[in-house]
Amino acid sequence: MVVEPGGCETIALPVSNTATGLPASLYVRVLHGQRPGPCIFVSAAIHGDEITGTAVIQRLLPKLDAQTMAGTVLFLPAVNIFGFQAHSRYLPDRRDLNRSFPGSAKGSLAAQLANTFLKEVICHCSLGIDIHSAAVHRYNLPQIRIAPDNAPLRELAMLFGAHAVIESPLRPGSLRDIARGEGVDMLLLEAGEALRFDELSVRCGVNGVLNVMAHLGMIQPHPEATQVTIPARSRRSIWVRAPRGGLCVLQQKSGDAVHKGDIIGRVAGIFGDDPEDIRAPIDGMIIGHAVLPVVNQGDALVHIAEVMRFGDVEQRVDQITDGLLNDRLLDEDELI
Ligand SMILES: [Zn+2]
Structure with a gap:
């Protein structure tokens, strides 16, 4: 499918075949701006029970208009399609998607999903914003995690406007690790609690994505997107x-x-x-x-x-x- 400039489409990327024989697809909403610009993605629920980012994407979509936008955004509100339905961090094969990259088309269910995400989404982008929450029974203050010693990425992380910016080493097999190998910068937002929405976290995510898009020249600075605090580093x-x-x-x-x-x-x-x-x-x-x-x-x-x-x-x-x-x-x- 081709999404023309100024267009907005939902695309189902085929991933695998489930136990019942039904096809499993990864859903992406593509906003292709009228004017040229960078291509970025915003992903949520790589850990299927961490749904803060799903709420962030839902609240972002009505605020964006491909007709007036520059560049392209790919929105993935539920990357771990299996865990999302089961309210679980993991996949049915008990694997952690965020330790399964790069994956492969002939590998496990997690490997197939990771590979589809990598090939069809990550490799087409220059920047990704991946939204997580704390694990069950824990709460995370909104915080951005980035790879260490990357000054331009640190600038983006600071203007996102979360309460803290943590420069942390990348875990092997994680999305951030594999994205760096592909030359894709990653901002990881950790905010809130698994299986819950909280207003502070959702608002922080919405404002942060708008702040980053405005900084990249994709949208005008949004009146609601204000940086409340200077993050602690x-x-x-x-x-x-x-x-x-x-x-x-x-x-x-x-x-x-x-x-x-x-x-x-x-x-x-x-x-x-x-x-x-x-x-x-x-x-x-x-x-x-x-x-x-x-x-x-x-x-x-x-x-x-x-x-x-x-x-x-x-x-x-x-x-x-x-x-x-x-x-x-x-x-x-x-x-x-
Ligand atoms: Zn997570």
Whole structure:
């Protein structure tokens, strides 16, 4: 299928054949701008239960018009088509799609899906924005992860406008790893919780994609796309784990600045006995936390990023906390 300049089409890319014999397809919405420009993709739910990006894409589409746009955007709201339906991170063959690149047409189900995504989408683009959330029972403060030591990519990551930018090594077989080999720059947004939508994360994703598209000259700066904060930058983050099994109550959450030695929570036994403090091992900002109170010894509870300019973080904490509180109000309104 050819999508003409100024056109918008949904394309089903054939991937495989399922157990029932039905064809499995990867759906892509193509917006081909009237004017020439870069080709980028925005992908969601590579881990099938991480659906924040699906909401981001849904909210972005009505804001974009191929008739007035430059360049092309490929939107993939549910890359892991199998896990998405099953509310699972994985595929039916129990593989992790984000460890299955480059894949192959004759390989496992995950390998076929990874290969289709690589050949039909990634290889046609100069930039990708891949949206994830925390794993189940965890929350991630909106943060952009990028490959280290890539100055132009760092500039894009900063203007995206998430609360933190983390430069982290690439995992072998991941989308970011294989995209770099193809010369495709990748911004990975981590935001929110698996199997949930939260307003702060969705809004951050929408504004971030619009900020990047405007910077690349694909759209006019969008009136709603404002950079709320200067992101905290980090090259190192650590997980703090449960010192014992039991019930965990966190006193500090994502977005909070912490100093080494601060008490960030407590784990006690099921009768409330023998509580043990959880202390921050470094100065930094909390970028992720567990939301399930029932923990085994060693469970990851709080993710702390060591930040480069600590003063900036402390000033911003109130802003982020306000955002989180507003989200809760929004969520309650939606329930009604
Ligand atoms: Zn993920």
